[in-house]
Each structure stands twice: as structure tokens, then as C-alpha cells.
Amino acid sequence: MQDELCELESHLSALDAADAASRTLSLPPTPSSAIARSPGGRRSRRNEENRERGMKTHTHPSSRRAAAQQPSQLDHHRADLLARVSYKMAQYNASLTSFAKTSRLPAAESKDVEAYRAFLASTQPVVWEEARFLERGGDLISLAPPPPPPAPAAAPVVVAPLETVQRTLTPPPPHYHPQQQTQPHTQRALLLAALASILLPVLMFTVVPNFVGRIAVAVLVA
Numbered sequence: 001m002q003d004e005l006c007e008l009e010s011h012l013s014a015l016d017a018a019d020a021a022s023r024t025l026s027l028p029p030t031p032s033s034a035i036a037r038s039p040g041g042r043r044s045r046r047n048e049e050n051r052e053r054g055m056k057t058h059t060h061p062s063s064r065r066a067a068a069q070q071p072s073q074l075d076h077h078r079a080d081l082l083a084r085v086s087y088k089m090a091q092y093n094a095s096l097t098s099f100a101k102t103s104r105l106p107a108a109e110s111k112d113v114e115a116y117r118a119f120l121a122s123t124q125p126v127v128w129e130e131a132r133f134l135e136r137g138g139d140l141i142s143l144a145p146p147p148p149p150p151a152p153a154a155a156p157v158v159v160a161p162l163e164t165v166q167r168t169l170t171p172p173p174p175h176y177h178p179q180q181q182t183q184p185h186t187q188r189a190l191l192l193a194a195l196a197s198i199l200l201p202v203l204m205f206t207v208v209p210n211f212v213g214r215i216a217v218a219v220l221v222a
Contacts, residue, residue, distance in 0.1 A: 001092050008085045015081060019074050024059045108140035 067075045113134060120131050133139070 001088065001095065005085070005088055005092065008081065008088065012078070012081055012085065015074065015078050019078070020059060022072075022074065023061075024057050102141065105141040105143070106146065108137075108142045110137075112142065112144075113137065113140060 071079075117131075117134050120126065120134075
């Protein structure tokens with residue numbers, strides 16, 4: 001297949017050279033490069049060679065659009081050649097891709113080869129010459145799916161005591177509020193302190209007869 005591509009490439013190079021030659025024009029020499037005639041009105045061979053050397057050439061540029069509008073015989077030949085090159089390149093790329101995929105397949109095991117050889121020997125579905133491919137062990141591959149990878153070892157499970165699990169999972173009762181339990185004690189203490197600050201001066205007024213003593217008791221209670 002590679003040799004066929006090289007052959008098509010050489011044909012394409014020759015076709016490009018012919019196309020370039022068809023677009024090349026020869027221009028006559030300029031008056032300054034004109035060569036004098038020989039005596040008698042004849043041109044000598046040397047003069048003819050010098051005249052040919054003085055010729056100039058001009059190659060018109062190639063145009064794909066112009067070739068598509070007015071194709072010549074060379075254009076048709078090039079289109080056919082490019083189509084053949086494209087088809088051959090597609091085959092070549094498909095072969096390379098298939099070879100790359102096949103090379104990644106595992107090699108056939110010896111027990112599978114022996115089992116297949118025994119099957120061919122017992123049933124004889126093909127002639128012996130057509131089964132000689134089994135002798136090339138390096139060319140045999142296995143189409144069986146690969147075995148699944150081993151499962152990772154499970155981590156050990158730690159079992160907590162039953163009491164700890166029940167204590168963790170049992171929710172507190174709905175009426176359980178620690179802040180609400182401490183609030184009644186605080187309110188009761190404040191209420192008793194307020195009553196004592198009111199009643200204690202009144203009781204001390206009956207015991208202390210003078211005014212100065214009563215003022216002192218009120219200041220101390222406050």
C-alpha cells in the first residue's frame with residue numbers, strides 16, 4: 001500500500017510538471033539583445049544559439065477557480081489522480097488504526113490454542129494447510145474479554161456497644177430544656193430578695209426607736 005502511494009505521488013509530480021509547462025510562454029528577445037545577421041542575409045548556427053539563449057519565458061500562475069470553470073484534459077486527469085490518492089490514504093489510515101487496536105489485545109494462551117487445535121483435528125472443518133496459522137504463536141491474539149479486576153478489600157467494621165448506640169440515637173424529651181430549669185430558681189431568688197428589701201426595713205422600724213437608726217437600717221438594706 002505504501003508503494004502504491006509512492007507511485008501515485010510520482011504520477012502527480014509528473015502531472016504538475018506538465019501543467020506548469022502548459023502555462024509557460026516563450027517571449028522573444030528584446031531589441032538590445034538582437035543578434036546581427038551573417039553576411040548574405042543568413043544566420044549562422046552560433047547566432048541561432050545565441051538567439052535561443054536570449055529567449056525569455058513567463059509562467060502564468062495556477063488558478064483552481066479557473067480550472068474548475070474551464071477544466072482542461074490535465075485538470076481532469078489531476079482530479080482523477082487526487083481521488084485515487086485520497087481513497088488510498090483512507091485505506092492506509094484505516095489499516096494503521098486497526099493495527100494499533102489489534103496490537104493492544106492480549107496474546108492467546110497456550111491452553112486455548114491447544115483446545116482449538118484439538119477441535120480442528122476432531123471435526124476437520126478446514127483442510128490442514130489452512131489451519132497452519134496456529135503454528136505461529138506470536139501472531140495469535142485472544143478476543144475474550146479481560147477478567148474483572150479484583151474487588152478492593154473491605155475495611156473492618158467497628159461495632160459500638162448497644163448502650164452507646166441507644167444513648168446516641170435516643171432524642172431528649174420535648175420538655176427537656178436546661179435553660180428553662182435554671183430560670184425558675186433565678187426568678188425565685190430575685191423575688192425573695194425584693195420581698196426582704198421591702199419587709200425588713202418595716203420590721204426594723206418597730207425595733208429601732210430613733211430616726212437616725214431607721215435611716216441607717218434603710219441604707220444598709222438598700
